[in-house]
Amino acid sequence: MARTDFRTPRLCVTAPLAEGEAVTLTSEQTNYLVNVLRLGEGARVLLFNGRDGEFAASLARLSRKAASLVVGERTRPQETPPDVDYLFAPLKHTRLDYVAQKAVEMGARRLRPIVTRRTQVSRLNIERLTANAIEACEQCGVIWTPEVAAPEPLERTLAEWPAGRLLVFCDEEAPQRSPLDALSNARANGGVSLIIGPEGGFDEGERAAILAIPGVVRLSLGPRVLRADTAAVAALTLIQATLGDWPKPARMRQ
Incomplete structure (x- = not known):
């Protein structure tokens, strides 16, 4: 199995990530997922913030200008960058x-x-x-x-x-x-x-x-x-x- 999933959209967010949390997207992120990629409610998205690892999430509260993601399971632990x-x-x-x-x-x-x-x-x-x-x-x-x-x-x-x-x-x-x-x-x-x-x-x-x-x-x-x-x-x-x-x-x- 590939270490990294490149088929699923990936977003960097500033909010803490944990299973069950809701993450409100910026207007730019909403436009990208909803209007550019045309994802529907429930679509899978990967999230990371540089601290908590990578998490799977599903698109929720969908409109053309506002959307959020519900965080699911962690897919990758946090990695330390090269020095x-x-x-x-x-x-x-x-x-x-x-x-x-x-x-x-x-x-x-x-x-x-x-x-x-x-x-x-x-x-x-x-x-x-x-x-x-x-x-x-x-x-x-x-x-x-x-x-x-x-x-x-x-x-x-x-x-x-x-x-x-x-x-x-x-x-x-x-x-x-x-x-x-x-x-x-x-x-x-x-x-x-x-x-x-x-x-x-x-x-x-x-x-x-x-x-x-x-x-x-x-x-x-x-x-x-x-x-x-x-x-x-x-x-x-x-x-x-x-x-x-x-x-x-x-x-x-x-």
Whole structure:
């Protein structure tokens, strides 16, 4: 049997979940279930809130503008997210939507926007960023909810860096060598964070400050310079394959 049911609609809610409870839906959630999916009363829906696990529920109190769900049995226990953070310079809307969704799909538990000297986007819509992250959870079977932090200057982020936390730095100036070898030799007992710069990259002062973090892994992503959103997916794939929650090849376990 598949671990995750992808045939049933899945919604993230804020209410506590327990068998027998009623959950009132937002107008957007009601519109999605009733008007877009055209579900009728009694239809099965899966719910999660990032705390209580995943529950089956049935659609009740049905109208075109208001509906609720009656919570049934728990279908999956709560999962702990991978201890992987994604630090990034904000991008323009379409590319930011994409990278928020893909980062969560790849197991980033926390999205941390950073402001660098070459950051081109001056304003960031946190609600939109959060909505895209939650949508990725709903569509991909993730039942933990990612944290979305407010933007902060890179200098503050580095000054407050926690001891023992691994920082993976995707640097287009790094010597080209196997990223798998670089990561498989790293230690991530205190968690791992990925940092990717803006279009145009970090300046020399920022690069030096990042490289001064104890235990930083400077990563090359190959002979081609990747766009920031592409680099995020590539780097998170490498991190999950070596340090994260993907099964490790035999050579990695030795």
